Structures are given as structure tokens and as C-alpha cells.
Amino acid sequence: MSLKTDVESLPLEAPGMVASGIMGETGASMVRMLESGAGAVVTKSIGSEPRPGHANPCFTEVKGGFVNAMGLPNPGIDAFGAEMGEAVPHGKVVGSVFGASAGEFASLAAKMEDYGACAVELNLSCPHARGYGMEVGTDPKLVKGIVSEVKGSVSVPVWAKLTPNTHILGEIALAVQDGGGDAVVAINTLKAMVISPEFARPYLSNRFGGLSGPAIRAVGVRDVFDLYEAVSIPIVGVGGISDWRDAAQYIMAGARAFQVGSAVAKEGPEVFSKINRGLAEFMLDHGYDSISDMVGVAHDRLRENHRRDRRELRHQDLRVPDGCQGLPGTVHHGMGAGHAGDPHVPV
Numbered sequence: 614m615s616l617k618t619d620v621e622s623l624p625l626e627a628p629g630m631v632a633s634g635i636m637g638e639t640g641a642s643m644v645r646m647l648e649s650g651a652g653a654v655v656t657k658s659i660g661s662e663p664r665p666g667h668a669n670p671c672f673t674e675v676k677g678g679f680v681n682a683m684g685l686p687n688p689g690i691d692a693f694g695a696e697m698g699e700a701v702p703h704g705k706v707v708g709s710v711f712g713a714s715a716g717e718f719a720s721l722a723a724k725m726e727d728y729g730a731c732a733v734e735l736n737l738s739c740p741h742a743r744g745y746g747m748e749v750g751t752d753p754k755l756v757k758g759i760v761s762e763v764k765g766s767v768s769v770p771v772w773a774k775l776t777p778n779t780h781i782l783g784e785i786a787l788a789v790q791d792g793g794g795d796a797v798v799a800i801n802t803l804k805a806m807v808i809s810p811e812f813a814r815p816y817l818s819n820r821f822g823g824l825s826g827p828a829i830r831a832v833g834v835r836d837v838f839d840l841y842e843a844v845s846i847p848i849v850g851v852g853g854i855s856d857w858r859d860a861a862q863y864i865m866a867g868a869r870a871f872q873v874g875s876a877v878a879k880e881g882p883e884v885f886s887k888i889n890r891g892l893a894e895f896m897l898d899h900g901y902d903s904i905s906d907m908v909g910v911a912h913d914r915l916r917e918n919h920r921r922d923r924r925e926l927r928h929q930d931l932r933v934p935d936g937c938q939g940l941p942g943t944v945h946h947g948m949g950a951g952h953a954g955d956p957h958v959p960v
């Protein structure tokens with residue numbers, strides 16, 4: 614039994630990675646994360662120039678998670694080279710970048726590759742930075758253009774991180790795939806707001822932010838489940854994972870690997886060894902030899918159940934006694950029931 618997995622051409626010793634924005638800002642914090650049992654760390658999203666981010670308050674705890682509007686604070690790609698230099702010798706570092714155009718994404722990604730990133734993650738999904746993130750990541754044409762330009766400028770795998778704040782997630786993922794993207798990462802935070810009753814106004818300086826943590830897990834699992842049906846490139850699941858059961862849900866929905874954000878902020882890096890232990894025990898108990906064995910099994914199980922239901926339906930049809938056809942209250946689909954296209958059979 615092994616926890617090793619891969620995201621297309623990128624092998625990982627363990628399926629869990631540190632999500633972007635949590636402990637991925639400095640070389641020292643990334644090293645600490647890499648020593649905790651995480652298979653890789655994703656850096657804070659880095660842009661072309663230094664950015665201070667939004668004014669305080671930009672982060673608050675809510676029931677079931679956090680709402681943040683950090684505003685993509687970062688030191689800029691040139692200064693970030695030193696942090697990468699410190700972290701890369703200790704393990705796999707995925708370089709997350711954000712830009713306003715395909716050209717900007719491509720040049721940032723090329724620098725991340727030069728710094729030793731094992732893959733680049735395009736932030737097409739931040740909900741609270743004007744002109745960036747989900748503002749460019751919800752237009753399939755733009756997304757395809759960005760991904761294909763980045764693919765032309767780097768040789769490491771290119772992942773696209775998607776927003777749940779859209780009704781066309783499948784189309785966007787297809788645009789990533791058509792642009793040559795190597796994987797999709799889902800999900801970033803859900804656009805959200807907290808109002809202070811005492812002050813009778815939004816709590817965050819930016820008014821709205823992004824919800825993360827356990828409250829978004831069921832949304833993320835559903836999105837990964839849908840993406841697995843929509844695209845053939847690998848999926849990395851993220852959103853509300855804090856224990857092995859959460860991780861197993863994402864894997865069974867179709868993710869080959871997963872990322873953890875809020876739970877690292879809340880519980881510390883030990884969360885990875887806890888998840889790894891729990892997953893390993895579960896896999897042993899249930900006869901899964903590898904993560905690959907578990908990827909997408911929720912889809913297989915549904916298909917098996919559906920086939921069984923159809924078989925049972927056909928069997929019942931065969932047992933309908935002669936002479937019952939047409940009697941009031943008798944349901945009989947006939948010998949042809951269960952064939953594709955039969956309107957009586959749920960597909």
C-alpha cells in the first residue's frame with residue numbers, strides 16, 4: 614500500500630500539498646511545510662511587482678472557516694527568487710502566479726521555472742483582487758489564451774486553479790485542457806461577506822472576501838466530481854480538507870492529489886502526517902493498494918449501481934405474469950426496458 618501519486622508527469626511522495634497563500638510566502642515557512650509530510654508546497658501567488666494587499670481587517674474567522682480578502686500581497690517575482698532558492702533544495706515547490714494578461718502570466722511562469730519550481734499554478738480564481746484572479750479566470754477564451762501562452766514559455770507542468778464562483782466551471786476546465794494545460798486545481802475560495810452588527814457595515818476593508826475551510830468542502834467535492842466528467846486532464850482537489858475522510862472524498866470524486874489551506878493555518882503543519890496516517894489505515898482496511906486505485910471510484914460505484922438497477926429491472930420485467938399487461942396499476946416496460954434511450958430508465 615502506497616500513498617505515492619502523480620499529477621500527470623509530476624510524481625508526489627504523498628498526495629497532500631500545502632495550498633497557495635498559507636505558509637508559502639517565505640523560504641523558511643516552505644521548508645517547514647516540506648518537512649511536515651506534505652508532498653509539495655504551493656507558493657503564495659506572486660505577481661510582477663510588489664503589492665501590499667488590502668488594508669486590515671482582511672481576515673476573519675466565521676462558523677466553518679475563514680473569510681479573507683488579503684488582496685494578493687506579495688514581494689514581486691524578482692524578490693521571490695531568494696525564497697525559492699531557500700525552499701527548492703528541500704522538496705517540490707509549485708510556483709503560483711497571477712497576472713492580468715497572457716504575456717504577464719507567461720513571463721512570471723518562466724521565472725518560477727528558472728527558480729526551480731516543479732510546476733506552475735496559474736491563479737485564475739482569486740475572488741478579491743481587481744483585474745486579476747477570477748476576473749480573468751471566468752472567460753473560457755481568455756483562459757485558453759493564457760494557458761497556451763504559458764505552455765509555450767515553460768517546460769514544467771502548467772496547472773490552472775479554478776474559481777467556484779461561476780456557473781460554467783466545466784467550460785473553463787475544457788478551455789484549460791484545450792490550451793494544453795496539464796491539470797486543473799479546484800477550488801479557490803467562495804466569494805463571501807461578513808457584516809459587523811455593532812458597526813452595521815461589512816467587516817473587511819475590501820467589503821467582500823473569499824470563504825475557505827470546512828464550510829466549502831461539499832462545494833469543492835461536487836465541483837471535482839463534475840470536473841472528472843468534463844475533462845480528461847488530472848484534477849487536484851482543494852477546499853475544506855482537514856482530515857483523511859475529507860481527502861478521501863476528493864480522491865473518490867476524481868482528484869489525483871489534494872491541497873490543504875485553512876486547516877494548516879488552524880492546526881499547523883502536523884495536519885499532513887495526521888491525514889497521511891488516516892488515509893493509509895483506511896486504504897489498508899478497504900483493500901486499496903494505491904491512491905490511483907481510489908481516484909474517481911465514486912463514479913465507478915454509481916455506474917455499477919446503475920447497471921445493477923437496469924439488470925434488476927430487466928429481471929423483474931421477465932417475471933411479470935402473463936395476462937397482467939394492461940391491468941390498472943401494473944407497471945410493465947416490456948422486454949426492451951433498460952436499453953439506452955428508453956425514457957423509463959434513469960441514465
Ligand SMILES: Cc1cc2nc3c(=O)[nH]c(=O)nc-3n(C[C@H](O)[C@H](O)[C@H](O)COP(=O)(O)O)c2cc1C
Pocket residue numbers: 632633634635657658672679681683685709736739774800801802824825826827829851852853854872873874875876
Ligand atoms: C489567507 C488565505 C490566502 C490565500 N491566498 C491564496 C493565493 O495567494 N493564491 C491562491 O491561488 N489561493 C489562495 N488562497 C486560497 C487557498 O489556496 C484555497 O484554495 C482555499 O483556501 C480553499 O482551501 P481551504 O479550505 O483548505 O483553505 C488563500 C486562502 C486563504 C485562507
